[in-house]
Amino acid sequence: MNAPSPPIRLRIDDREISVVAGSSVAAAIAHAGGTARDSCGGQRRAPVCGMGVCFECRATVDGRAQQRTCLLPVAEGMEVRTHG
Numbered sequence: 082m083n084a085p086s087p088p089i090r091l092r093i094d095d096r097e098i099s100v101v102a103g104s105s106v107a108a109a110i111a112h113a114g115g116t117a118r119d120s121c122g123g124q125r126r127a128p129v130c131g132m133g134v135c136f137e138c139r140a141t142v143d144g145r146a147q148q149r150t151c152l153l154p155v156a157e158g159m160e161v162r163t164h165g
């Protein structure tokens with residue numbers, strides 16, 4: 082039996098959180114109680130499809146804008162900016 086992986090620590094909007102290894106960044110954002118982005122009209126948006134189709138989960142990850150966070154696994158020390 083494999084030992085559980087240690088949690089992954091990352092920062093979401095300057096707040097450090099820990100999540101289970103293998104989580105998506107979208108799941109980490111939800112775990113932190115946030116949503117990914119704002120629409121052009123200023124409405125909060127959140128993941129819809131969870132498989133890279135709808136683009137509603139976009140955020141800035143490690144300085145790269147418009148990343149589909151449902152497709153990205155978390156990594157130690159990752160910096161995520163939502164609503165950018």
Ligand code: FES
Nearest residue numbers: 131133135136151
């Ligand atoms: S949730 Fe649809 S592209 Fe990420």
